[in-house]
Amino acid sequence: GRRAIEGFLGSRSVPNKAKFRLSDKVSSNVSRIASDRFGSHIVEDCYKACSIEKKKTLVQSLAAAQQELRASFFGAL
DSSP states (O other), X not given: OHHHHHHHHHOSSSOHHXXXXXXXXXXXXXXHHHTSTTHHXXXXXXXXXXXXXXHHHXXXXXHHTHHHHHTXXXXXX
């Protein structure tokens, strides 16, 4: 669940490459994930753990899904 992903992203023993792969998966499904009660936290955790380039990609994905996110209670927060 969310706590496992949070631990994964916060771990110093997990290579950045693995974290970036997870970030890419989140970016490609950001509207669905960010609209979920726990998923919105996962998007935030990915953002905190990512490089500047991955953050840009994540933000661009969020911007592209803006209409869908505004329609969702958790996505709009």
